[in-house]
Amino acid sequence: MLIPRQYPKYFLLSLLLVTGCLFTGRVAAQNELQYVGELGISIGGAHYFGDLNTRGALNALKPSIGVYYRKYMNDYVGVRAHARFMQLGYSDAYNKNEFERRRNLSFNTNVFELALQGDFNFFRFEPGSQFYRFSPYLTGGASIFHFNPYAYLDGVKYYLQPQRTEGQGTALYPDRKPYSLVSYAFLIGGGFKYNISRKVNIGLEALYRFTRTDYLDDVSTTYAGIAAFPPLPNGKSTVAGLLQDRSYVTGDPLGVPGRQRGNSRDKDQFVTIELTLSILFTSYNCKF
Template identity: 55%
Template sequence: MKQFLRRTAIAFLCTLSLPVLAQYEGFRHEGEFGIQLGAAHYFGDLNPTTRLNRPKIAAGVFFRKQVNDYVALRIGANFAQLGYSDVYEKDNEFRRRRNLSFNTNIWELMVQGDFNFFRFNPANPNERFTPYLTFGAGVFGFNPYAYLGNTKYFLQPLGTEGQGSAVYPDRTPYSTTAIAFPVGLGVKYAFNDRWNLNIEVAHRFTTTDYLDDVSSTYAGIAAFKPGSPASFLQDRSYETGAIIGAQGNQRGFGKQKDQYVMATVGITFSFSSYRCPTGQ
């Protein structure tokens, strides 16, 4: 008798819980539209030890389409500022003497896949949080510049490593468009069935070594018109001591591509649909 009453009580409680579970069963999370703001940082010939001491602004918008409970596809457009200078170097004498610097704006268009650790459905209070992995590919534009006195000069047209010079017919101007491959980790949390918090850190591996306009060897002063901006910007070691930029001397490290990272916090708006559960 005692066992019968126990089973009856359990069955009754389960029956009471069915309407609570059913109210979420038909809701499907279709996707999100979001905006994000954060910081970006550059890694390359001027920052080979991957220091995080000069972050700059990053922002973007994206749309994430939910494929199933765990997988989503995302398309996003982002803006970031990157920059660095050899003046921040305290330990490496060569980089301190080299005395190069750059800044650039980045505009990127990315397609990514997001893979949730847990089911994510903002309509269900029990499925409103998940970490996720993300990776993908995209195209971005950049155009490094530096200042000589108070004048801003874009560096690619100057050919600071002899690109376009008759002295170096094999060195062609580099493209200011390249491919990036983001790999990152994020978390999502739904405040309610419409609004969500999104936090993400994604590292970008790129196909260019010229984010910073530095890659190979010094072209030598003979490759530039005397007194031209290029002749002063290709080797700025004269500002720190004896000139080190003789023709053929190492200026950068061309065997490793430049990289950058974005860390952002975003707000997203969820899109949902409702389908009648099977059997209703």
């Protein structure tokens, strides 16, 4: 039989146990699983619009692949860093306009891009939720990219910027400077994303670039004329002389000095259409 003075010891032990349980429950309530960001890949196609594709045709889609990290600010807003490798290219052979077909210019280029974007969800997007796992979104931002257009002549690949095909830096055109192979662009686009599990999102995105260069395709102003490209000692045309005006393949040469070769009023543009797949990152944060 217990004596009365032993009761406080058991009462104190019980109080400690109850307090511990309450404290544990409170900590569990205060800590909430949150999605902080996602690491993903994008894969799809890229297409160019510019002096060789003036009608906005989508008939020369080339591959695009990227990797990105998106930081969640809340259920509606995210900030993303996205690195991409793309290929762009076009040919006058695709054009229906007679002058453009006769011009017979073409190019390809690899593009390396680093973009910073802000994403805004139309709907509340909460991965892991039964009701908030899908949303269309808008995205916008800016990017810096490197390009280097090239073309083939008799099966040999030549980079076009060193050829100075519009007379850049020649004695006849000292005011025309060689263009930079690094430029930037303003981005705008949108897409859809869907959370398929607590750890994975999928999506589809279209992103349009308004670039600040008119030389993605190495075409911008007027023909410099063959006089800007002196022949070789044996009298044959140089590579630059042959690449600056390739209309000799389709008939009489068009490259009269001052004749329009491109449209310098408008900058070149390009778009990507990509599928996205991402892995989600979570953390436990104190709610109160």
